[in-house]
Every structure is written in C-alpha cells, then in structure tokens.
Amino acid sequence: MTSNTAIFVATLILCSLLAACDAEILFSSLKKSLEVTVKHGSGVLMAGEDTLEIDWFLNKTFPAGTDSAYKKIKLKLCYAPISQKDRAWRKTEDHLKKDKTCQFEIDSTPYKSSNNKFNWTIERDVPTGTFFVRAYILNGDGHEIGYGQNTDDKKVNNLFDIQAISGRHATLDICSVVFSVFAVVSLFGFFYMEKRNAKASK
DSSP states (O other): OHHHHHHHHHHHHHHHHHHHHTOOOBGGGSEEOEEEEEEOOSSOEETTTOEEEEEEEEOTTSOTTTTTTOOEEEEEEEEOGGGTTTOGGGOOOSBTTTOOSOOEEEEEEEOOSSOEEEEEEOOTTOOSEEEEEEEEEEOTTSOEEEEEESSOTTSOSSOEEEEOOOSOOHHHHHHHHHHHHHHHHHHHHHHHHHHHHHHHHO
C-alpha cells in the first residue's frame, strides 16, 4: 500500500512538472515594454531584394530593473489583419503556441536595452501581403515575457506591403517570346515549302 502511495505521489509531481514546463503563455499577459521602429523604401517592397532596418529599445516609461530578467530578443515578421482575413493558417491566437500571426523569424540576439539595430533582406519565400515587425523578449528559460512592435495595438499603422517573387525571370520570358516567334515562322515556312513542292510535282 505504501509503495502504491509513493508511486501515486511521484506521478502527481511528474505531471505537475510537465504541466509547468508546457504552461500556456498568453500574448495578452505580456508587457509591451519595447519600442520598435522599422525603416524601409517607399512603395511595395520586393521579396529577395529590399531590406528592413529594424531598431528596438526599452520603453523609458517602465521603471528601472524592469528588464532584469530579459535575456534574448527574437525578431519576427508578422501578418497584418488584412492579410489574415479568411486565412485560417494565419489566424491570431492569444495562446502563443497556437498563434500563427508571426511565421517568419528575422533574427535572434542577446538582449540589450538600447543601441540595437538589424538590417534584414526580406527572404525570398515571404509571400505577398501586408506586414509588421514584432520583437519578443525571452527570459533565461526561453519563454516569452514581453514584446514590442512597430505598429499600434490594433495593427493598422506603420504597416508595409511585400510582393512575393513570381517565380519567373525576365530572361525566361524573353526566351519564351523568341521561341514562340520562331515556332510560328517555322510553321509558315513549312506550309510554304509544302505548297511549293506540291505545285512543282504537277
């Protein structure tokens, strides 16, 4: 009986530890303690070509020591609401493990309270859409404990548009046109020679 009780207690402790390790982290529970700015060219940005200049620093309105547990910053490219509409695979969830808003990792770096800057060339696999940048703050256990983003809470300001790579290249388009013209000319030449040979045989 005693051994059964010990096994039961050990099982409860193990389950508690596993639950703690896999605890839900809600976005709504995070402090917005970072300021994030993004600079980029005007107009629609091209994937694989254009760059984002990202700056971030600790919000000065927070008291000293707020960042004592901050160990790492994770920068992510995130979909704006207009590019999430009717796309369940981009849906925003408060539970961070289920959230699909920020699917593209930009960079991961040790935390500093100021003088942070990163230039990122938009990766070639980024799809067409409207985006913003979010910075997650991680503690020593790698859990999110704060954030900042270059847009407002409703995610309507300071957004930017990215155009995906079409998969076609100008040279290929030119070659395609040349071969099409060559095919048409060859076809007419074939019919002309056939008609000429037919007349000659008469």
